[in-house]
Amino acid sequence: MVGEAKENKNTDTPDVSFVVPCYNEEGMLGYTLPRLEAAFEKAGFVLELVAVDNGSVDKTGELIKELAKDHPSIVHHRVDVNEGYGNGVLQGIPRCTAPWIGIIPADGQVDAEDVVRLYETVITTDGNVVGKVRRRFRMDGLYRKVVSTSYNLFVRMLFPRLESIDINGSPKLLPAKILRAMDLRSKGWLLDPEIMIKAHYMGLRVLELNVFARMRGNGVSHVRAETCWEFLYYLIRFRFSKEWKKRFISAREQAAVTPPGPAGKMVEFTIDKTAH
Numbered sequence: 001m002v003g004e005a006k007e008n009k010n011t012d013t014p015d016v017s018f019v020v021p022c023y024n025e026e027g028m029l030g031y032t033l034p035r036l037e038a039a040f041e042k043a044g045f046v047l048e049l050v051a052v053d054n055g056s057v058d059k060t061g062e063l064i065k066e067l068a069k070d071h072p073s074i075v076h077h078r079v080d081v082n083e084g085y086g087n088g089v090l091q092g093i094p095r096c097t098a099p100w101i102g103i104i105p106a107d108g109q110v111d112a113e114d115v116v117r118l119y120e121t122v123i124t125t126d127g128n129v130v131g132k133v134r135r136r137f138r139m140d141g142l143y144r145k146v147v148s149t150s151y152n153l154f155v156r157m158l159f160p161r162l163e164s165i166d167i168n169g170s171p172k173l174l175p176a177k178i179l180r181a182m183d184l185r186s187k188g189w190l191l192d193p194e195i196m197i198k199a200h201y202m203g204l205r206v207l208e209l210n211v212f213a214r215m216r217g218n219g220v221s222h223v224r225a226e227t228c229w230e231f232l233y234y235l236i237r238f239r240f241s242k243e244w245k246k247r248f249i250s251a252r253e254q255a256a257v258t259p260p261g262p263a264g265k266m267v268e269f270t271i272d273k274t275a276h
Contacts, residue, residue: 014048014073016040016119017096018104018171021088022064023054025106029063032108037073039112045119047073051106052092055082086191090184101179103195104171109135114211115171121207122173130199130206131173134166135213147228154232158239159197163206168192178202183248189227190234197238198248 018036022029033049040047051074053061061078068074079091089103100122104115110133122131148168155167172195182198184191199206238244 012046014098015045016100016102016173017048017050017098017176018102018115019089019092019096020049020051020104020106021054021085021092022051022056022060022106023082023085023088024056024058024060026056026059026063028106028108029060029067032106032112033064033067033074034071035108035112036104036115037071039116040073040119043116043120045116048075048096048098049073050075050077050092050095052088053078054085054088054091055079084188086184086189086194087187089191090187093179093184096176099176100173101176102171102173103191109213110171110211111214114209118171118173118207118209121209125205125207127175127178128204129174130195130204132164132166132206132208133169133171133211133213134164134208135169136166136210151228151231155193155235158235159193159200162196162200164196164208166208167196169208174199174204178204185244185247186234188234189231190238193231193235194238201245201248 020033029051033051036049037047049071051064051067053064053076061076064074064076068076075095077092077095079088082088093101100119102115102119104110114133118131118133122129148166152165152167156162170192172192174195179195182195182202184194184198186194196206
């Protein structure tokens with residue numbers, strides 16, 4: 001059962017909303033959420049952070065509620081039972097009220113200032129884009145690097161036309177109307193590939209911002225060995241299933257979202273931080 005969302009105390013209409021799925025993240029939230037709010041406020045944007053307590057068994061939910069008292073951008077939403085990373089995101093999307101919606105982990109691996117720069121870039125486009133980061137400079141250990149490289153190669157083998165080098169790179173940022181028209185269904189770790197695959201079928205251009213990805217400061221990574229097998233299993237099913245395409249096209253037509261044409265080329269860019 002899904003709990004009630006807490007109202008955002010910010011009276012200004014947000015420029016951008018981010019869904020932040022949080023599962024046992026009490027060690028990170030006090031750092032990541034306030035930094036995001038401060039970075040967007042400094043840049044002159046009104047931010048909405050839908051922090052989803054995704055069935056946590058620690059003090060994550062209590063911490064979100066406490067942070068929301070002093071930080072008007074934070075909206076608390078509780079999911080009673082953890083059904084996966086993707087489900088936490090899916091439950092948070094309906095709570096978003098801005099014209100742009102992003103998805104960002106609570107681990108703080110991407111600098112808040114880089115998230116702002118990504119948003120500043122996508123709003124200069126015609127809107128037929130998915131903006132995301134590429135974790136080009138990573139502090140992961142050897143095992144994580146091998147797993148990540150192998151995974152991305154496998155995805156490109158199954159979907160060779162995807163315009164992305166780092167499929168799971170987050171945050172991801174899209175116009176709200178387009179994100180909702182994607183009719184996302186993945187409750188687990190397949191959500192990121194599902195977004196990129198459907199973005200391709202919608203003819204969206206991909207903007208990838210090269211960023212430095214830090215190691216987690218606190219908390220525990222929820223990507224386990226069995227997660228890799230889950231990725232592979234559902235990717236193969238997704239690749240050869242026709243049912244999702246039928247649902248996707250129907251949902252897209254109902255939302256009156258017309259693909260702009262063949263998928264645009266990926267644009268990879270690095271922004272000079274000294275310019276800000």
